[in-house]
Structures are given as structure tokens and as C-alpha cells.
Amino acid sequence: MKQYSKKNQVPSHYKTKEELQKIGRIPVGSPIAKLVEKNRIFYLFDQNQSAPIPNRNTVTLKPTLDNLAIAIYVVNRHAKTSPQPQKLYQLKTSALEKLMIEGKAHKVGLQQSPNPSKYHQQTCNTLVKVGEYGFHLLSTREDLQGLPHLGEWNDEFRNPTESFSLRQAISLLEQYVGIAEKTQIADQKKPSRFPPARPRKPLLSPFYKNTNLRT
Template sequence: MDAPDFSLRLAEAVHTVNRHAKTAPDNRFLYNLKKAALEKMITEGLAEKKGLHFVQNPRFSRQQSAVLIRCGDYLFHLPASKDDFRSLPHLGEQNMEIRNPKGRIGLKAAKQLLSDYTGLKESNSGPTPPQQPKNRPGQASRAKEKGRNQTSSGHKPWFGPLS
């Protein structure tokens, strides 16, 4: 695969990963994969930093800027570093009418391509199961002391003997 085709395929993969990261319940790996791929593409000359944009929905209502990165017909944003503020022009607000082309690569293939490219691998530990709430010390014993007409939290049940 020659360089333009490879960079286009990488850009499509980053686009797919970024699109899925926006709605994924645990998106840390996807965003890390996007960042690693874009940074490597920049160092290899397959993508370039164009300037800074104001972030659309900044955290804590404080103005923030992001680096605009172009790779072929695709545009991406990454958080800006101090060096980016010194070396890149500020382009102002984002033009919300500009859209990336539709990608034709699935998430699984995109993750595989970017993982092979960056060397970043997803841990297979999976999500941790929810933990059961722990009783406070002495909570269960107090309920026993108060009698059967109360729940473990110490409250009377809704339906039970009237006494």
C-alpha cells in the first residue's frame, strides 16, 4: 500500500474510533488510540497541525482551545499543549458546517489497524463488576435488636402487622 492510501486508511480508522468514542461507556482506550495514532502520523508527516480552535463545550465553563489536525480530507482535534499555543495560529471558532467524509471501515477493523500502527493494545480485563454495598458496622445487629417488624435498614416495612 503506498503512502497516500495508507494515510487515508489511517485517517478513516481514526475517524471511526473517534466517532465510537463519543458514545462508548468506557472510551479511555479509544481516545488514547486516537491520540497515539494522530501523534505518530504527525511525526511521520502523514498529518499536520493546522492551528487552534476554541472548544465548543469547555469544561467548568472556562475557555479552552484544541489543536486542529488535518490528514487528507479528515479534520480532528486533540487537546492543545503549551508548545502548541506558542507555535500555532489561533483560528477562532470552529466552522460547524464542515464535516468529515463518511468512513467505510468498521470499529473492529479500525481498532486493529490503529493498534498495529501504534503498538497500543487494549487490556482484556473488561469492566469491573459492580460491588455490593457494604453494611456499616453494627447495622445488621441493630435491626435484629429492634425486632422482626423492621427491615435491615431499621425501617418498618410498608405491609406488615400493625403494632
């Protein structure tokens, strides 16, 4: 990540998150540079890769192929810098798998990973094409045996020219893969944390006297 020590060194299209918000935009993805000034760190984003602040009254996005591809791109970008990326990566994987089942996406081949995970022995991933966009998934045994190797990792597919907020992207993908409905149903069926109280039997007093007994 490039670092600047003076404000006048920063390119005019590099903005902090607060500066972007003042002009009605939000950053997309991770910061690309930082300004270290007076013992303070300001993370910088490219204004050309920012998105308009979504209106609360914005119409719900339709699950078109382009919208789904952009949503996957946004989720994938945020997952790379998220402290807990598991949910985002799982959402990305679920969406890509459903697109492939529907015939709207297909596996192209294998690419060498530049940063293989220490938790996985394989050093390559499967490239999946969605329209004009490309994404990587962990390769299955069938992928490793049947797909051609495309060489080094590259960005041969174009990046999106427009973007959504992370909240919009997650909402669209959850609706597409059905997570929102499943979660709602599960919440309705979820048992109460505390079981209903059982009726207590009356305690017999040691001084109880049966008046029906003859004396």
C-alpha cells in the same frame, strides 16, 4: 436529538440498528434521532451514513493514509458515546502523534471548543489535518504559544464518504501504533499470578528415635 412519536413520522432513511442489519448494514457513530412508541424507545441511525456489515473473510486493511484517517474518524465517533472512552481517545491520540512524527499529518491551528471539559482549564483545541480530514487534540503549551487561532470550532474538512466497523478501525490503528505487538510481548513476559510452591521441609516427629545412639 430529534424525537418522533409515530412510525409514519420517521423519514424513510432513518433506521433502527435491527432494520439496518436486515439489509446488511451497520450504523456508524451515535444515533441521530429516536422513536418513542408504546413506552418503548427505538434509537434511529441515518442509513446514508451506515456501512456494510464486514465479512469475516475480509482482507486486512492496509495502513494507507485514507484508511488511517477513516479509522481515526470511526474511533473518535464511538468514543463520544462510549461509557468508557479513555482507550479510544488514547488510540486516536497515539495514531495522530505517530502520523505527525512521520510527516503525514500536521497541526493547522487552534479552535475554540464548543464544550470545554470541566477537567481542563483550556477552552481551545489543536486542529490536526490528516489528508483531507481534520481532528482535534488537546493543545500543548507550545501549541498555545505558537499556533494561530482559527476562531470558532467548525467542520471545514470533509467527513469520510466510506467507513469501517469499530472492530476494523481499532485493529488497524493498534497495528499501526504497535499496541498489539506490545501487548503480546507483555503477556508473554507477564509473571504467573501464583509463585511456584516452595519445597517443604520434613517435619521432625517428637517421637523420632535415632537408632544410631547407644543405649
